[in-house]
Amino acid sequence: MDNKEPLTSGVPRREFIKKTAAAAAAVATTSLIKGKAYGQAPSQGVAGANNKLVLGFIGVGRQGFGAHVRQIKLHMSENNVAMAAVCDIWKDRVKEAIDFIGDGCQGYDHYEKLLERKDIDGVVIATHDPMHGRISMDALNAGKHVYVEKPLTRYLGEAFQVHDTVKKTGKILQVGSQGCSAAAWGKAGEMIQAGKIGALVWGQGYYCRNDPKGEWNVVLDDRATAESVDWKQWLGQVKKDTPFNREHFFRWRKYYPYCAGLLGDLIPHRLHPLMLATGKPEFPSRVVSIGTKNVHPDKLTDGALERDVPEHLELIAEFPSGLTLVVAASTINAKSPGFVIYGHKASLEIGTSGESLTLIPEKPFADEIDLERLDGLTPVEDFAVHEKNWFDSIRANKQPNANIDLAVRVQTVISLAEMSDRLKVACLFDEKTRKVTTEGGRELEPITYGTLPLS
Numbered sequence: 001m002d003n004k005e006p007l008t009s010g011v012p013r014r015e016f017i018k019k020t021a022a023a024a025a026a027v028a029t030t031s032l033i034k035g036k037a038y039g040q041a042p043s044q045g046v047a048g049a050n051n052k053l054v055l056g057f058i059g060v061g062r063q064g065f066g067a068h069v070r071q072i073k074l075h076m077s078e079n080n081v082a083m084a085a086v087c088d089i090w091k092d093r094v095k096e097a098i099d100f101i102g103d104g105c106q107g108y109d110h111y112e113k114l115l116e117r118k119d120i121d122g123v124v125i126a127t128h129d130p131m132h133g134r135i136s137m138d139a140l141n142a143g144k145h146v147y148v149e150k151p152l153t154r155y156l157g158e159a160f161q162v163h164d165t166v167k168k169t170g171k172i173l174q175v176g177s178q179g180c181s182a183a184a185w186g187k188a189g190e191m192i193q194a195g196k197i198g199a200l201v202w203g204q205g206y207y208c209r210n211d212p213k214g215e216w217n218v219v220l221d222d223r224a225t226a227e228s229v230d231w232k233q234w235l236g237q238v239k240k241d242t243p244f245n246r247e248h249f250f251r252w253r254k255y256y257p258y259c260a261g262l263l264g265d266l267i268p269h270r271l272h273p274l275m276l277a278t279g280k281p282e283f284p285s286r287v288v289s290i291g292t293k294n295v296h297p298d299k300l301t302d303g304a305l306e307r308d309v310p311e312h313l314e315l316i317a318e319f320p321s322g323l324t325l326v327v328a329a330s331t332i333n334a335k336s337p338g339f340v341i342y343g344h345k346a347s348l349e350i351g352t353s354g355e356s357l358t359l360i361p362e363k364p365f366a367d368e369i370d371l372e373r374l375d376g377l378t379p380v381e382d383f384a385v386h387e388k389n390w391f392d393s394i395r396a397n398k399q400p401n402a403n404i405d406l407a408v409r410v411q412t413v414i415s416l417a418e419m420s421d422r423l424k425v426a427c428l429f430d431e432k433t434r435k436v437t438t439e440g441g442r443e444l445e446p447i448t449y450g451t452l453p454l455s
Contacts, residue, residue: 013188016241017223023371045205053391056085056123058111058135060097062218063149064088064126067176069097072124079391087114089230110232111135122394124387125149126176128252129259130236130449133158140169140356145394146386149176151260152407156415156446160434163408171264172394173404177272178386180402183377188341189279196359196369200323205274205339207266208330214297215331216253216265217304220246238250239450247305254298254307254310256454260418261309262329267417270339271327271410272352272402277341283317283431286439289315290419297334307449307455315417325413345369353380419447 073083086097087108094107108114114123115138122145125135133153139146142160152175153159164242166173168326179185192200209215226244234249235241240257243246252258253265275281291310297303312330319325328337339350345365349358361369379385386401393400416427416436427444428437436444449455 003095005311022454046391051080051395053079053121053394054084054119055081055082056087056114056117056120057083057097057151058087058114058123058125058139059127059131060086060088060093061126064124065093065097065100067383068147068387069123069127071098072387075099075384075388079388081391083277084120085114085117087111089233090224091228110233112138115139115144120144122147122172122390123406128234128258128426129154129264130238133162134236135231136162136173137165140171140173143169143171145172145390147174147176147390151175151264151414152411154260154264155448156412156436157448159408159411162313164301166404172390172392172397172400173407174386174390174400175272175402175404175407175410176383176386177268177402177410178383179269179273179354179381180276181382181386181389182273182380184350184354184357184374185273185277186401187357187374188277188348188350188375189360191279191348191357192277192341192343193279196346197341197348198345198365199343200278200321200345201285201342202324202326203274203278203339204337204342205270205325205327206329206336207262207270208328208334209266209338210330210332210334212297213301214254214304214307216251216307217298220224220303222246222248224249237449239455240453251304251378254305254309256308256422256452259309260414261307262313262331263289263315263414263421266329267313267315267327268410268414270329271325271413272338274325274327274341274404275410275413276401277348277350278323281406282321282323283409284317284413284416284429285320286318286426286428287315287413287416288426289313289420291421297332310421313417313421315413315420317413317417351377355380415446422447422452430438445449 030325033195038436052106057064072081083101083105085108087093087266088094098105098107123139125132125148132148136146136148153162223248227249231244238257248255291313293311295311311332314328317325341348344359346359346369357374361371389400416429420427426439428439436446438444447455
C-alpha cells in the first residue's frame with residue numbers, strides 16, 4: 001500500500017472514511033479476550049449456504065484493513081459474502097478490525113487457528129511479503145481459496161511452490177494487482193492474439209513517484225511495542241534476527257529482508273497487467289536490472305533509517321518469443337512515459353489505469369490497419385472490482401484475472417531482476433528446469449532466506 005492518500009472505488013480515503021464512519025460507529029464493540037481468539041464465533045451458516053462465501057482476513061494493517069476489510073464490508077451484500085474472522089500479529093489491529101466488521105467477527109493472533117475454521121471458504125492475505133508464500137500454501141492445503149497481495153512471494157523458489165500447490169488443490173488464487181481487472185489490458189491481449197499489431201517487438205511501462213521525504217516513510221505508531229507485537233512470528237522465515245524495531249515494522253518496504261523495494265511494491269502493479277496485455281504471458285528467458293540510490297531523501301524524515309533498496313530502478317526482460325519489456329520505477333522523479341506495446345505492424349497505447357486503448361498503425365501498414373481508439377473503458381484500477389472478480393471466479397470455478405499462471409511468470413521476472421541488480425549479473429532462465437544461469441552458463445542459486453546478509 002502506498003503512502004499517498006489511497007482511492008477507494010474512486011473516492012479519496014478521507015471522504016470514504018467519512019461515509020463509512022456512521023456504519024463503523026453503529027457496530028457493537030467486541031471485547032478483546034486473552035488467548036488465540038478474540039470476540040465471538042460468527043453466526044453465519046454453513047460454508048456455501050445460499051452461495052454465500054465466508055471470508056477470513058490475514059494481515060489487517062494499512063492495506064489489509066484499508067483496501068480489503070473496508071472495501072469488502074462496503075460491498076458485502078451485493079457480493080453475498082460474510083466476513084467471519086481476522087488475524088494479525090498486533091492485537092490493536094485485530095480489535096480495530098473486529099470492531100469495524102462487527103456481526104460476531106472473530107479475531108486470531110495466529111493464522112493457523114483461522115485456517116482450522118471449516119466454515120471459511122477463502123482468505124485475503126495482506127501481510128508483509130515474507131509471509132505471502134507460506135500462508136498461501138497453508139491456506140490452499142486447508143481447502144481455502146486465496147487472494148494474496150502482490151508480490152506473489154518474497155523469493156522465486158516459493159513462487160513455484162505456491163504455483164504447484166494451486167495446481168494440486170484446484171483452489172482459486174488471485175494476486176492483488178488490481179490493474180489486471182481494468183478492461184484495456186484484456187482487450188489489448190485479444191487484439192494482439194488476433195494479429196492486429198503483428199509480431200510483438202517490445203513494450204514499456206512505469207510506476208514513478210517523487211516523495212521529498214522518502215517513499216514508505218509512514219507514521220510510526222507508538223502503540224506498537226515489543227510487548228504488543230508478536231515480533232518472532234512477524235519475522236517468520238527471515239534469517240536476519242533483528243530485535244523489535246518499529247521502523248522495520250511499519251516501513252518494511254525499505255529493507256531487503258522483508259521486501260525487494262520497488263521490485264516488490266510498485267513494479268508488480270504494472271508488470272502484471274503489461275504481461276497480461278500480451279495475450280499470452282511467457283516466462284522470461286533473460287532479465288537485467290539496475291537500481292540506484294543517490295538522492296537519500298530518508299535523511300529528511302526525522303528518525304528515519306536509510307533504506308536498503310534502490311530509490312530508482314529499471315528492468316528489461318526478454319521472452320522466448322523475442323518480445324522485450326522495459327519497466328521503470330522511481331521514488332525520486334515522477335515524470336513518466338506512457339504504456340505502449342509495440343508490434344511490427346502497429347502499436348497499442350494503453351491508458352495508465354486501463355481506461356483507454358489506442359491502436360496506431362505503422363506507416364507501411366496504414367492501408368491495411370485502421371487507427372482505432374477506445375475510451376471510457378471500465379473498470380479502471382479498483383480494489384472492489386478486483387475482489388469481485390475473485391468472488392465470481394470462485395463461484396464459476398474459473399481462473400481470475402491475476403491468476404497463478406500469470407503471477408508465477410511475473411514473479412520470475414521480479415525475482416530475476418532482484419538477483420540481477422544485487423548480484424550485478426544478467427540472469428538467464430530455463431522454464432523447463434527452473435534453473436537460473438549467467439550468460440557464461442554458470443548456474444546461480446536463486447536468492448532466498450539467508451542467502452545474502454540482508455535476507
